[in-house]
Amino acid sequence: MELRHIRYFLALAETLNFTVAAKRLNMSQPPLSQQIADLERELSVRLFDRHSRSVALTAAGQVFRRHAEAMLAQAQQAADEVKAIDRGTTGILNVAATSSVLFSGLSTAIAAFKAENQNVEVIIHELSPKEQIERLELHRVDACFLRFAPEEKNFLVTRAWREKVGLIVPPGHRLASRKSVRIASLRDEDFVFYRLPDSAFATHLQSLCVQEGFAPRIIQQVVESFSVVSLVSAGLGIGFVPETVGRNSAAKVKYLDIIGSSPTADVHSLMRNDATALARRFVAFTTH
Amino acid sequence: MELRHIRYFLALAETLNFTVAAKRLNMSQPPLSQQIADLERELSVRLFDRHSRSVALTAAGQVFRRHAEAMLAQAQQAADEVKAIDRGTTGILNVAATSSVLFSGLSTAIAAFKAENQNVEVIIHELSPKEQIERLELHRVDACFLRFAPEEKNFLVTRAWREKVGLIVPPGHRLASRKSVRIASLRDEDFVFYRLPDSAFATHLQSLCVQEGFAPRIIQQVVESFSVVSLVSAGLGIGFVPETVGRNSAAKVKYLDIIGSSPTADVHSLMRNDATALARRFVAFTTH
DNA sequence: TAGTTCCATATGTAAAACCTATAGATCAAG
DNA sequence: CTTGATCTATAGGTTTTACATATGGAACTA
Structure with missing residues (x-):
């Protein structure tokens, strides 16, 4: 038949x-x-x-x-649906991101993308950068969003958007009344830092300090930017965080711009080379 | 594709x-x-x-x-189902019958057929003989069951089963104590009869009386055997009914066999020439 | 009865599905 | 690095089959 x-x-x-x-x-x-x-x-x-x-x-x-x-x-439906999938206007999209990236605008981008693409379902996976990469390789997620992307891997890497890094200090800290600060002046501070060597961001920040002539005294290592805020807020030390996190946090901390050599925490997206049209459309959507 | x-x-x-x-x-x-x-x-x-x-x-x-x-x-399912339909082991069967034929065994035959054919749905249409024929032509029903079938039409007619006709009389009637009776002895009785000329059964009974030398005095015409029972029971007259109806009725009437020229009310089934396998199987099932 | 309509059959043609052979590409092993 | 093995794509020829034209046969109509 x-x-x-x-x-x-x-x-x-x-x-x-x-x-x-x-x-x-x-x-x-x-x-x-x-x-x-x-x-x-x-x-x-x-x-x-x-x-x-x-x-x-x-x-x-x-x-x-x-x-x-x-x-x-x-x-007929099979043909229609398959073409929609191929155009990337329908389907299920698994997005991996850290909580701070979601906070820095990815959440609203996802909402906007879903509003424009009614037939797309987006599933958010809140994961550490390391787990994101693993799941991307395993096809468990279609796109990753993180601050620093590994360059060796055979992935499609795009800078999604720029973001400055600033300093947060607890209330009452000697710098709390300042609006900006140079890294060189932080030589004697206690730092809440991102976990080394997992975090490429942490490595980047550390090397910046070294360029300014000192090795940061790290008293605590964490994974998430929000954890830096928590610990700084509690008075354990000072820390570097992306601007959106530092300025909009509910916790009581003071945010200072960094002048001179200003570090960045630009958000990057990653896809596999065989990324679906939907993943490519979403990444293009979030890139600006 | x-x-x-x-x-x-x-x-x-x-x-x-x-x-x-x-x-x-x-x-x-x-x-x-x-x-x-x-x-x-x-x-x-x-x-x-x-x-x-x-x-x-x-x-x-x-x-x-x-x-x-x-x-x-x-x-695959289409092929399977179509073959089942063709074998007559599945499908919907619309059966038309008069209430007296249902009573005379068709009801139990339908129940037995459904028990043997779990995938068959039987819909019963209780109709007068005339309506049965009309709906059969219109493909509204697949098989008809009635006592006398018209011979002119281009239908498949089968005698489903035999059934004698007897006489019922009200309690206290002069014949009420008899077990059997000859038609010739009914010359002076009042009859509850089937509607002439609609009913071929009525025509048959009438001509039987004429053969015995008299025209029956018909005081009331009805459609259903059960109506004959009702009226006879009320004392309006006597009437001919199929044996199963006369012997098993709840109403108070006396049933008498007819000796000599014994009329029959054999049940016949009708199908169109293009009857489905299911209809043919059901008619075969009810024929004995 | 002749004409018309409609489905089935017969026969030839064109399309396309298939096969064999082979090229090109990649991976594993020597 | 080379050789062999494995796997898919392409090329060219064959067979199958879907299709078209022509025609037969049955039934309804005028």
């Missing part, structure tokens, strides 16, 4: 006239008779009663008609 | 190897590559990623797979 038989069957079931059905199918009548006969022979069931001057569906034919319509509809 | 493409696609989706899939499909590898490529070209979507040494479904391919499986399942 082929879909051709189904199409022919339905045309005949609707017209109940071989000649008319053949015309509608842009073919001549004999091959239509042939193909219908072939279909009936394969099923070993008569689908049409051919009488003197009338063609009618048998009981079996009536039942077959319902199935035939369903099959053609399914084929 | 043809079902062939679907079958090939699924074989490849399962094996992820052109060579192996082709072997499973009993064909060589090149035409399989061709057909998959044709399918992809028609959809204008890549369904498989062919890499160095691996074949994998794309996101679109994964979605297409679900549709493909549904289509093949639908085709």
Whole structure:
């Protein structure tokens, strides 16, 4: 049985006239008779009663008609849906990000993307950078968003958006009244830092300090920017955080711009080379 | 798109190897590559990623797979169901009958048939003989059951089962103590009769009386045997009824066998010439 | 009875599905 | 780095089959 038989069957079931059905199918009548006969022979069931001057569906034919319509509809839907997937206008998108990146604008970007793409479902995976990369390789997620991307891997890396890094200090700290600060002046401070060597961001910040002539005294290592805020707020030390996190945090900390060599915490997106059109569209959407 | 493409696609989706899939499909590898490529070209979507040494479904391919499986399942189910319909082991059967025929055994026959054919649904239409014939012609019912069948029509007529006709009289009637009676002795009685000339049964009974030398004095005409019982029970007259009706009625009447020329009320089934296998099976089932 | 309509059959043609052979590409092993 | 093995794509020829034209046969109509 082929879909051709189904199409022919339905045309005949609707017209109940071989000649008319053949015309509608842009073919001549004999091959239509042939193909219908072939279909009936394969099923070993008569689908049409051919009488003197009338063609009618048998009981079996009536039942077959319902199935035939369903099959053609399914084929049509399959083609439509597959094309939508290919265009990236429908489907499920697994996005991995750290909580601070979600906070820095990714959440709102996701909301906006979903609003523009009603047929897209976005699943957010809040993961550490290391886990993000692992799951990207395993096809568990389609796109990752993190501050510093590893360069060795065979991924598509894009800088999604720029973001400055600033300093946060607890209330009452000697720098709390300042608006900005140079890194060189932080030589004697206690630092809440990102975990070394996991975090490329941490390595970046550390090397910046070294360029300014000192090794930061790290009294605590954490994974998330929000944890830096928490510990700084509690008075354990000072720390570097992305600007959006430092300025908009609910916790009581003072945010200072860094002047001179200003570090960045630009957000980067990662995709596999075989990324779907949906993933590519989303990454393009978030890039500005 | 043809079902062939679907079958090939699924074989490849399962094996992820052109060579192996082709072997499973009993064909060589090149035409399989061709057909998959044709399918992809028609959809204008890549369904498989062919890499160095691996074949994998794309996101679109994964979605297409679900549709493909549904289509093949639908085709299989269509074939199975159509064959079942053709065998008459499944489907909907519309049966028309008079209430007295239902009472005379058709009800229990329907119950038994349904028990043996779990996939058959039987819809009972309780109709007068005249309406039965009309609906049979209109394809509204598939089989009719009545006592006397018209012979002119181009229907398949079968005698389903035999049934004698007897006489019922009210309690206290002069014949109430008799076990049997001759028609000739009913010359001076008042009769509750079936409607003339609608009922072939009525015509038959009337002519029997005439053969015995008198025209029955008809004081009331009704349609149903049960109505004859009701009126006779009320003392309006005597009447002929099928044996099962006369003997098993809840109303208070006396049933007498008829000796000499004994009339019959044999139940006949009617089908159209284009009757379905299900209708034929049911009629065969009820014939004994 | 003649004409018309409509489906089935017969026969030839064109399309396309398939096969064999082979090229091209990649990976594993020597 | 080279050789062999493995796997898919392409090329060219063959077979199958879907299709078209022509025609036969049955039934309804005028």
